[in-house]
Amino acid sequence: MFELLGVPPQALFGQVLLGLINGSFYAILSLGLAVIFGLLNIINFAHGAQYMMGAFVAWMCLNYLGVNYWAALLLAPIVVGATGIVIERVFLARIAKYDHLYGLLLTFGLALIIQGLFRNYYGSSGLPYGIPPQLTGGHNLGFMFLPTYRGWVVVASLVICLATWFMIEKTKLGAYLRAATENPTLTQAFGINVPLLVTLTYGFGVALAAFAGVLAAPIYAVNPNMGADLIIVVFAVVVIGGMGSIMGAIVTGFSLGLIEGLTKVFYPEASSTVIFIIMVLVLLVKPAGLFGRTA
Amino acid sequence: MTDLASSDTPTAAAVAETDDSAARLHRNLFIAIAVLLVVAPFVAYPVFVMKVLCFALFALAFNLLLGYGGLLSFGHAAYFGMASYVSAYTAKNWGLTPELAILLGTAVAALLGLVFGALAIRRQGIYFAMITLALAQMAFFFSLQTPRFTGGEDGIQAVPRGKLLGMISLADDRALYWLVAAIFMGGLLLIYRIIHSPFGQVCKAIRDNEPRAISLGYRASQYKLAVFVLSAGLAGLAGATKAIVFQLASLTDVYWTMSGEVVLMTLVGGLGTVFGPIVGAAVIVAMQNYLAGLGSWVLVVQGVIFVACVLLFREGIVGVIAKWIKKPL
Numbered sequence: 001m002f003e004l005l006g007v008p009p010q011a012l013f014g015q016v017l018l019g020l021i022n023g024s025f026y027a028i029l030s031l032g033l034a035v036i037f038g039l040l041n042i043i044n045f046a047h048g049a050q051y052m053m054g055a056f057v058a059w060m061c062l063n064y065l066g067v068n069y070w071a072a073l074l075l076a077p078i079v080v081g082a083t084g085i086v087i088e089r090v091f092l093a094r095i096a097k098y099d100h101l102y103g104l105l106l107t108f109g110l111a112l113i114i115q116g117l118f119r120n121y122y123g124s125s126g127l128p129y130g131i132p133p134q135l136t137g138g139h140n141l142g143f144m145f146l147p148t149y150r151g152w153v154v155v156a157s158l159v160i161c162l163a164t165w166f167m168i169e170k171t172k173l174g175a176y177l178r179a180a181t182e183n184p185t186l187t188q189a190f191g192i193n194v195p196l197l198v199t200l201t202y203g204f205g206v207a208l209a210a211f212a213g214v215l216a217a218p219i220y221a222v223n224p225n226m227g228a229d230l231i232i233v234v235f236a237v238v239v240i241g242g243m244g245s246i247m248g249a250i251v252t253g254f255s256l257g258l259i260e261g262l263t264k265v266f267y268p269e270a271s272s273t274v275i276f277i278i279m280v281l282v283l284l285v286k287p288a289g290l291f292g293r294t295a
Numbered sequence: 296m297t298d299l300a301s302s303d304t305p306t307a308a309a310v311a312e313t314d315d316s317a318a319r320l321h322r323n324l325f326i327a328i329a330v331l332l333v334v335a336p337f338v339a340y341p342v343f344v345m346k347v348l349c350f351a352l353f354a355l356a357f358n359l360l361l362g363y364g365g366l367l368s369f370g371h372a373a374y375f376g377m378a379s380y381v382s383a384y385t386a387k388n389w390g391l392t393p394e395l396a397i398l399l400g401t402a403v404a405a406l407l408g409l410v411f412g413a414l415a416i417r418r419q420g421i422y423f424a425m426i427t428l429a430l431a432q433m434a435f436f437f438s439l440q441t442p443r444f445t446g447g448e449d450g451i452q453a454v455p456r457g458k459l460l461g462m463i464s465l466a467d468d469r470a471l472y473w474l475v476a477a478i479f480m481g482g483l484l485l486i487y488r489i490i491h492s493p494f495g496q497v498c499k500a501i502r503d504n505e506p507r508a509i510s511l512g513y514r515a516s517q518y519k520l521a522v523f524v525l526s527a528g529l530a531g532l533a534g535a536t537k538a539i540v541f542q543l544a545s546l547t548d549v550y551w552t553m554s555g556e557v558v559l560m561t562l563v564g565g566l567g568t569v570f571g572p573i574v575g576a577a578v579i580v581a582m583q584n585y586l587a588g589l590g591s592w593v594l595v596v597q598g599v600i601f602v603a604c605v606l607l608f609r610e611g612i613v614g615v616i617a618k619w620i621k622k623p624l
Contacts, residue, residue, distance in 0.1 A: 043421045094606060101367050102605050104424055105562065108555060109601025116594030229432075232551060236429040239422060269440060276433040281416055283426065287417040 006266050013093065013144035019261015020254065021150055021219065024157030025051075027253025028212040029234045031164055031204025034243040038181040039201045040092065042103025044051045048231025050206045053080045055222045056118060058062040069218075086204030088199045088288050096198075110188035111228075118224035128220030138232035153215050161250045162212060166245055195205035236279040242292015250289060317622045321487070322624075324570065328483070332476045333508060341468040342540070347580045348479040349537040354560040354572030356529035362567030363490055365502030365521040366416070368490060369424045371530050371557050373411065376549030377434055378404035378531030383451040383544035384444060393457045393465060393474070397535040404531020405524050407434070412523030416516055435549045450545030454538060456529025465587050471540060478536050482529055487569060489525060498522050530557075562604045564613030568624050574612050 015146075036044045041063060044050075057076040061067035067075065087110065095102050131149045138147040168174040180187040180194050188194045222224055241252030258276055264271040282290060311546025358474045359369050382400030385391040392400065415426045439446045443450065456465040465471040489495050501508040501515045509515050538544040549555060556579065579597075586593045604611070610618060617624040 037421070043425065091602065091606065098609070100421060101424065102609070104367070104369075104421060105558065106605040108558075108603055109598045109605065112555070112594050112601065113600030114506045114598075116598060119591040119594065183363070215400070228551075232428055232432045235425040236432075237416070237430065239425055270435045273433050276429050276436075279429055283414050283417050 009143050010145070012265055015261040015265045016258065017144075017146070017150055017154075017261070019258045019264070020154050021257070022207060022260060023254040023257020024154055024161075025212050025230065025253075026159050026234055026237045027250045027258050028157055028208050029230070030237045030241065030249045031161060031246065032208035033234065033238055034246065034249045035164075035168070035177075035200055035208075036205040037243050039184075039198055040088075040096070040103065041100045041175065042092065042291060043235075044202075044205065045104055045107040045231070046111040046114065047107075047206075047209050047234070048227030050080055050084065050209040050227070051109040051213040051216070051230065052224060052227035053083070053114065054210025055129070055217040055226065056122070056213075056224075057210065058214040058217045059127055059222045060131065061158070069214075073214050077210040080210035080213075081203040081207030085199055085203040087206075088202040090103070092202065093195070095200070111231075115224055122224060124224055126223035126226075127224050127260065130218040131189065131218040149218060151218065156215060157212070160208070161253075164208070164249065165246045186257075233275055233282070234276050238289075240275075240279050240282045240289060242289025245291040248289075248291025273294050301377025301390075305460075308554040320622055320624075321569070325484075325487075329480065329574075332480065336469060336472045336489050337474075341472045341503065343584065345468075345472055345475045345540045346537075347526075347577050348475050348578050349533050349571040349578035350560060350623070352479050352482045352536070353533035354576045355483060355599065357535060357557045358561045358566065358572045359489065359529065360522055360526035360556060360570075361561065363495060363498050363502065363585075364519060364526070366523065366560075368415070368523075368526070369423045369554050369558065370411070370427035370429075370434075370552070371527075371551050372506050372551060372553035373431035373434035373532035374404040374408055374530040375537075375543070375553060375557070376438065376546075377407055377422065377534070379534035379538035379548045380438065380445050380451065381540040382535035383542075384453040386457055386539065387451060387454045391457075391463050393459055393539050396457075397532065397539060398536070401528055401532040404534065405528030406592055408524045408527020409520070412520050412527065416519045425443075428554065431549070431554055432551060435546070435551070438546060438549050445544070447547070448546065451538075452543055453532060453545070454542040456542065465539075469550070472542040475513055475536055475540060478532065482532060483573075483611065484527065485614045494521070514516040556597070559601055559604075559618075561611075563600065563611055565614035565617070565624075566609075568611065568613040568617060570624050571611050571613035578612070 029051060033044060033047055036042065036047075054076045057079050058069065058072035060087065061072040061075060062069070089108070091106055092103060095106060135149040135152050138145050139151075140146075168177060176187065176192050179190075180197050181252050184194050216226070216276060237253055238249070240256065241248045243249070256278065259278070261269060261272055263274040270277070335341075353371070353375055356370065360366050360368055360371075378400035380400075381403045382396040385399055386393060386396035391408075411427065411430045414430065415423050418426055439447065442448075456471060458464050459470075459474060463470065465474065496515050498518055499507065501513065501518055505515050534548060537548070560575035560579045561572045562575065563578055564573065565571025582596070583593060586596060589596075608615075613624050
């Protein structure tokens, strides 16, 4: 077989694919963060914990209720999204009038609670979640072996990301959302129920995180700590992309995953820090972020 | 930004009225703290008191940045942890005396603060918090991947306490206690001085209204950077001292949970109050000691305190007291 830059193509494309998968999670999670930030003006620190909850709900569905992967893919976002709605109503709505940094502190506290509870009941060693039978195996593409499930994750996340983009940019509901982001008071004056919109938006952002969690469950072990470190990387992704644009979040997420994957091939020592280094470079060159408006 | 950390700024008239008596009250409080520091090792376990003092200094440093610079850093573990590694490493492998090891750790933390601070102050508010967190995570990965320096998962263990100035042995807890108490008191007085200096006043002005401070001719970003470096350096001082006290520097010190803990201590004690972080650190460290056997429940309890503080108790313990007696603390 031919070699690219001294790296066998199997390894290269394998890591590229893994990078794209990580990129899908970055994209979905930073998309959710951006949507929530747009309307609530808070950074949802619990996003990583909610991603983890998504994976756990899928695991519980399978092991306690015998509900399969496909149903969980729909059910977990609904369940976790519902908890998000409760969180918004009970906690976030109460502190909306204070400094936005309190939202960060509150959701950080929630993240600790959620993570601590799951760690108590399920330990931190991780639980296995099998790949659904329809997606096992893989295809030989000639230059690489493509595990079906991994291909599915990339496609499913792309579809979800684009659907979210379409909903926000092209539909009437999305127009309300954008209007409320721009000027909530005026939007409310036009008879749109902004508090309801805020609650639903938070629920939707959380549901996105849970969806990513279900996608991740068969790839990584279902683990109470799976979201904690991921969310910090996603923060860096958000800083790099800026939260001004939905498409920006998607593009940044996927490309950073890809870069991370390539770094794993060519300079593995830097693979865990490369995104932070890119963040530093972006801050030096374009502090508002690649797609950001000046904040 | 105004709401988060302005409990120490009542109206102008109230300030003029209470300024004098507040200064007297503060002086008395400093005397009371000094007396407490002298008595403490005789009534409590010295190592526990030293732990409280290290974390109190850490929280004071964090609060200097948040309460008086208006900047919420979610990555203060980087300065605390890196200083603790440097001081542990140099004390153990270079045989430095404890005071030099601590100073070197502090200097490295301040330098790290200069680099990270220069990057982070390019953004504000929530972005600032995210950037500091991400940079601190980078410091964590660096520590994880350089086991020759940090000892990796094991950390640097059995750090010698050494002899102060090469003469006085610190092996005894009581002896070490006086050094730690002196460092704490020095740090506290320095922070108090910074807050009440013209420099501190400008920082507060920038916190409350940055465009206005800029229009008055102050270079806001230089002031922000300066207060960031001071805060990072003092956090480093706390971390470096902690490494000598516990003879250990580990990954826990640089992990984001440590950044969260210092935020929690400051929040419980009272954001933007001079003395709040000390009370907050004492409460949280005592709580961790009591709950140590509960494993992951500690995380849950900390989370609950976080949520409760934000929802019901934003002023913190000392903030509430300050409100009662109508004087800034």
